[in-house]
Amino acid sequence: xxxxxxxxxxxxxxxxxxxxxxxxxxxxxxxxxxxxxxxxxxxxxxxxxxxxxxxxxxxxxxxxxxxxxxxxxxxxxxxxxxxxxxxxxxxxxxxxxxxxxxxxxxxxxxxxxxxxxxxxxxxxxxxxxxxxxxxxxxxxxxxxxxxxxxxxxxxxxxxxxxxxxxxxxxxxxxxxxxxxxxxxxxxxxxxxxxxxxxxxxxxxxxxxxxxxxxxxxxxxxxxxxxxxxxxxxxxxxxxxxxxxxxxxxxxxxxxxxxxxxxxxxxxxxxxxxxxxxxxxxxxxxxxxxxxxxxxxxxxxxxxxxxxxxxxxxxxxxxxxxxxxxxxxxxxxxxxxxxxxxxxxxxxxxxxxxxxxxxxxxxxxxxxxxxxxxxxxxxxxxxxxxxxxxxxxxxxxxxxxxxxxxxxxxxxxxxxxxxxxxxxxxxxxxxxxxxxxxxxxxxxxxx
Numbered sequence: 001x002x003x004x005x006x007x008x009x010x011x012x013x014x015x016x017x018x019x020x021x022x023x024x025x026x027x028x029x030x031x032x033x034x035x036x037x038x039x040x041x042x043x044x045x046x047x048x049x050x051x052x053x054x055x056x057x058x059x060x061x062x063x064x065x066x067x068x069x070x071x072x073x074x075x076x077x078x079x080x081x082x083x084x085x086x087x088x089x090x091x092x093x094x095x096x097x098x099x100x101x102x103x104x105x106x107x108x109x110x111x112x113x114x115x116x117x118x119x120x121x122x123x124x125x126x127x128x129x130x131x132x133x134x135x136x137x138x139x140x141x142x143x144x145x146x147x148x149x150x151x152x153x154x155x156x157x158x159x160x161x162x163x164x165x166x167x168x169x170x171x172x173x174x175x176x177x178x179x180x181x182x183x184x185x186x187x188x189x190x191x192x193x194x195x196x197x198x199x200x201x202x203x204x205x206x207x208x209x210x211x212x213x214x215x216x217x218x219x220x221x222x223x224x225x226x227x228x229x230x231x232x233x234x235x236x237x238x239x240x241x242x243x244x245x246x247x248x249x250x251x252x253x254x255x256x257x258x259x260x261x262x263x264x265x266x267x268x269x270x271x272x273x274x275x276x277x278x279x280x281x282x283x284x285x286x287x288x289x290x291x292x293x294x295x296x297x298x299x300x301x302x303x304x305x306x307x308x309x310x311x312x313x314x315x316x317x318x319x320x321x322x323x324x325x326x327x328x329x330x331x332x333x334x335x336x337x338x339x340x341x342x343x344x345x346x347x348x349x350x351x352x353x354x355x356x357x358x359x360x361x362x363x364x365x366x367x368x369x370x371x372x373x374x375x376x377x378x379x380x381x382x383x384x385x386x387x388x389x390x391x392x393x394x395x396x397x398x399x400x401x402x403x404x405x406x407x408x409x410x411x412x413x414x415x416x417x418x419x420x421x422x423x424x425x426x427x428x429x430x431x432x433x434x435x436x437x438x439x440x441x442x443x444x445x446x
Contacts, residue, residue, distance in 0.1 A: 016313035144171030176423035355383025
C-alpha cells in the first residue's frame with residue numbers, strides 16, 4: 001500500500017523486525033490477557049485471541065490476526081467508560097482529541113482516562129536525560145491546554161525537572177504569536193515546546209523583524225503534532241545550532257515517540273508499534289498502529305492512528321529499539337506511481353532555499369491525472385526568481401506529477417494569520433464599550 005524512496009534494505013531490517021516482535025511477544029500476550037479481564041470493550045473483542053493463547057502453539061502474527069483493529073469510531077461508541085480498565089475512582093484526568101473530522105464544535109468523544117500512575121509515566125517520557133534541564137531555566141509551552149494531553153504533559157514534566165514554565169496557551173486568544181515571541185526572547189528561554197515552530201518563527205519575524213531561531217538562549221525546540229522532516233531538522237541544526245526534537249503523541253496515549261537525537265525518534269518502551277500495510281505486509285512503511293502496554297485508565301491496543309510512518313530498528317544495550325519517522329496523515333497521501341508523496345516531501349523542497357518562507361500551501365486536484373499547485377512565499381524580492389527556479393528543479397527531481405510553483409509576497413498567503421487580527425480584535429473587545437475622555441492613565445490590574 002505504501003512505499004517511499006528511502007526504505008531500508010530488506011535483509012537485516014527484517015531480521016531486526018522479527019527480533020523486535022519476539023522481544024515484545026510476552027508483554028503483548030500479558031496485555032491481551034489483562035484487558036480481556038478488565039475492559040468491557042476488550043472482553044468481547046479478545047475472545048478468539050484468548051482461545052489461541054490457550055493452545056500455546058502459535059506465531060505472533062497468528063495471534064495478531066485474531067485481534068481486530070481498534071478504531072476512533074470504537075472510542076466514540078464506547079464513550080465515556082467502555083474502555084475503562086480500573087475502578088472509576090482511580091481516574092484523575094480526562095483528555096480527548098483536539099477536533100472532529102466532521103468539523104463539529106461538540107466533544108470529539110474520543111476519550112482518554114488517566115490514573116495518577118499513567119500521568120507520571122507520561123511525564124517521565126517527555127523529558128529525555130540529554131536535555132539536562134536545570135532549575136531556573138525557562139521553558140515556553142506553546143500548545144493548546146484545552147482537552148488534549150500534550151500541553152499539560154510537557155508543562156508538568158518540565159516543571160518537575162526544575163524549569164520555569166511559561167504557559168503560553170496556543171489555543172488562548174490572548175496568546176498571540178508576537179506575545180509568545182516576546183516572552184521567549186525577553187525571558188531568555190532555553191526550551192520551546194510547540195506544534196509548528198516554523199509558523200511561530202515566521203509570523204513573529206514578519207511582525208517584529210526578529211528571528212527566533214537566532215535567539216542566543218534557545219537550544220531545544222520540542223515539536224509535537226506536526227511532522228517535521230529529518231532533512232529540515234538537520235538543516236536548522238547546521239544553520240542555527242538549534243535542536244528541533246521530534247515527538248509523536250496522541251491524546252489517547254500521551255507521548256509515544258520521544259527524541260533520541262535531532263535525527264532519531266525512539267518509540268518508548270511503554271508502547272509497541274505495528275506497521276499496517278496490507279498490500280506489502282513486510283514493508284517498514286505504512287499506517288502506524290499502536291499498542292499501549294502499561295496504562296491503567298483506558299488503554300488501547302492495536303489502535304489505527306491514521307498516521308503514516310516508517311520504522312527502523314537498532315540494537316542498544318542488548319535490546320532491539322524501534323525508531324519512527326512520521327510522514328503525515330493517510331488522508332494527505334498523494335499517489336505517485338509506486339510511492340506516495342507526503343507533507344514532509346514538500347518541506348524538503350524548501351529546505352535551505354534562500355529568500356523563501358517555510359510556510360506554504362499544497363493544493364492537489366484530479367483523481368487519475370493529478371496536478372499539484374505549490375504556493376510559496378518570497379521573503380526577499382531580489383531572490384524570487386532564483387528561489388522559484390530552484391524549487392521547480394527540486395519538484396522535477398521528486399516526481400513526474402506536474403507541480404505548478406506559484407510565488408506570493410511574504411505574509412499574503414495566509415493574510416489573517418500574519419496580521420494577527422484575531423488577537424488584536426480580542427484586546428479591543430475588552431475596552432470598546434468604555435470611552436474615557438479624562439486625562440491621565442489608569443493602572444489596570446487583573
